[in-house]
Amino acid sequence: MAKKDETDDVSLWERLERPAAAPRASLSAGRIADVAIGIADREGFAAVTMRKVAAELGVAPMAAYRHVNGKDELWALMIDRVSGELAPGDGISGWRETLRAYALRTREMMLRHPWLAHMPAPLFALTPTRMAAAERQLASLDGLGLDVDTMMAAFRAVNAYVHGATQSEAALRQYMEEQGWQSADETRRGLAPQMSYLMETGRYPTYRRYTRGAARKDDAAWQFETGLDCVLDGVAGLVERGRA
Amino acid sequence: MAKKDETDDVSLWERLERPAAAPRASLSAGRIADVAIGIADREGFAAVTMRKVAAELGVAPMAAYRHVNGKDELWALMIDRVSGELAPGDGISGWRETLRAYALRTREMMLRHPWLAHMPAPLFALTPTRMAAAERQLASLDGLGLDVDTMMAAFRAVNAYVHGATQSEAALRQYMEEQGWQSADETRRGLAPQMSYLMETGRYPTYRRYTRGAARKDDAAWQFETGLDCVLDGVAGLVERGRA
DNA sequence: GCGTGGTGTGTACGGCGTATACCGATCGGT
DNA sequence: ACCGATCGGTATACGCCGTACACACCACGC
Incomplete structure (x- = not known):
């Protein structure tokens, strides 16, 4: 028994x-x-x-x-x-600060443990520690005049972005490690054989312009936060409309 | 040889x-x-x-x-x-319409092929067909006064959201299929043993309120598009600021 | 007619997840 | 103080996996 x-x-x-x-x-x-x-x-x-x-x-x-x-x-x-590494410290207040703090800590956690990117996604929803994080984020959106559906949609939007963005970043890092590439330049050199064939087809002019001329090409944190602030701006719109 | x-x-x-x-x-x-x-x-x-x-x-x-x-x-x-299923039809114009069309089609593609959620992420970047999709989306953001870094950040933000959101949706569907659950209600019943213990701890009041009172709980398309429009609103802010 | 190289085959190895049967130590009830 | 039940760890074994390697075939250019 x-x-x-x-x-x-x-x-x-x-x-x-x-x-x-x-x-x-x-x-x-x-x-x-x-x-x-x-x-x-x-x-x-x-x-x-x-x-x-x-x-x-x-x-x-x-x-x-x-x-x-x-x-x-x-x-x-x-x-x-x-996921115990997620809970942010004290002294944060307001929905935006809360969601942003969780987002940054989630990214850090996933970069510390790149294997998270390979996990079957449904597992992510149902563990107690993750539910606690979800609860805290949801609660930060409570009392703003949003219905529960919209609150959840906002929460999910931010977390979907964070997971998507960080998964590709983490997977790239892991791939670099597997290949023994240490820097962005080394990676570009390693990827060149695959890449140059594609680029020389001339099918990707805008993309090519980016790889040539971008200033923040290797600043992953800037890219992450720029996207994050986009999403949070969108949520802010939702909140304003809900308040009205 | x-x-x-x-x-x-x-x-x-x-x-x-x-x-x-x-x-x-x-x-x-x-x-x-x-x-x-x-x-x-x-x-x-x-x-x-x-x-x-x-x-x-x-x-x-x-x-x-x-x-x-x-x-x-x-x-x-x-x-x-x-990824050949991605390319949207004709008659779309403007960055928002383009990005939105790709987002919707990406979701449909990933739901048609739920195994995509399990693929190592770096592979997603480098195949020719995916590069073509990226090129077309990037090109739609060209000429709006954004620098290449910001164009790429906007493109990545939308795609990160789409991948994150659809991955969890697809993985849930696949899990349901594995378990033989056909409907949302059946899934709730199947998940209940796992869920009720967590809920009865009383640690997740806001989440509980959602599971009880949400009207759109099972409307995945609404959830996806609500989040998507959030992100696109955020990108619109970026575009406006870039134009100025 | 014959080598040669591209294409499919057969065999084999080491590793995986895990079902199942087993064994000794420990515990609760008397 | 005993004794069955139960619990924690073990040993063995099965059927799968990815793929290295040596080989057999066949079409072709010479």
């Missing part, structure tokens, strides 16, 4: 909040997730293997399955753990 | 544009990619296997490797093929 069936039936998160349940265990879902996060940070998403996690814990490959139902659940745990 | 080394050295895209190179082959990179896309559409991202693709082509597992360097290259091909 007890634990095995519990692992099947009860929500992962409910199980997690009963630390007293297993005092004589050397493993725990938290330790497993931490080791997995370490591997992912150091060696990339694909290197996270049930067997490698177990090895790093000095334990047989199957041992982890007593605490985690499978790889999917491990992923959910990794996301939840790492 | 010839083909094997060529497969290693020359860009995939350059190879593709020489159809005359191999007249007596029964396979081709295009056919392989099409079959792979079919499998991904029907059975999901994880079901795309070199072996399964080969089987569907009635060919030995290793045969595909004569035309495609490995699974990564197959992915790039799949993305490029499917």
Whole structure:
């Protein structure tokens, strides 16, 4: 009965909040997730293997399955753990400041853990730590005269932008690391063989003008914040119209 | 010499544009990619296997490797093929109409092919068909008084939003399909065990209010377009300031 | 007629996720 | 103080995966 069936039936998160349940265990879902996060940070998403996690814990490959139902659940745990880095400090007030702070911290988190870009997206919604972040952002939009649908749409718009923008930035960084490229120039040199064929077709004149003449081409933070402020300006419009 | 080394050295895209190179082959990179896309559409991202693709082509597992360097290259091909569905029809004019049309079509494309959400992001940048879409969107922002950096930032902002928003929508749909849930109500019922524990903690009052009282909770198109118009409003601000 | 090179095949290797059966230690009830 | 139940970790095994490598075939230019 007890634990095995519990692992099947009860929500992962409910199980997690009963630390007293297993005092004589050397493993725990938290330790497993931490080791997995370490591997992912150091060696990339694909290197996270049930067997490698177990090895790093000095334990047989199957041992982890007593605490985690499978790889999917491990992923959910990794996301939840790492999302603890999201909560911004005190002293922020107002919806714009709140959403902006979360956006910046989300970007930092995803750049610190580039493997997040590979995670199946639905997992992102349902972990408790992520829900807490969502709650705080939603609450900052409360009381401005918006209906709940519009509040949620605004929240989602900002977060969709942040995820989309940071995913491509993180994935590029990770790709650079895999290839051993250290700088933007080195990357351009590495990508040149692929790129030059495309550019020489003459089909992409505007794009070409950008690669030649842009001043902020390598300033990822500027690009991110410029886009972010666009989205926040749009939300501000929504808020004004809602207030009226 | 010839083909094997060529497969290693020359860009995939350059190879593709020489159809005359191999007249007596029964396979081709295009056919392989099409079959792979079919499998991904029907059975999901994880079901795309070199072996399964080969089987569907009635060919030995290793045969595909004569035309495609490995699974990564197959992915790039799949993305490029499917991106042909992006180009919007005629009769659109102005940056806002152009960006909006691409956004809507990108969403439709990603919902038609939910496996796109699982693709490593850098591949998205460098395929010829995607570059063509980028070029057309960038060109629509040209001549408005924006510098190239700002043009690119605006383009990226819209596309980041579109990808982020549609990824989570597509991933949710795919998850529903995996679970056999057909409707929004069925999904809520299926998610309830996970959800109710979280909600009953009382930590997410605003979120709870949304799940109870929202009118457009299941209108994904409305949510997408509301967010999209936010972002476009933000870009409009950028354009106005650039014009001044 | 014959080498040559492009195309598909067969075999094999190492790694993966995980089902299943197992074993010793520990605990609750008596 | 005992004893079954249960829990944490183990050992073994299966069927899949991507792909390296050596080989067989066939069409062609000479």
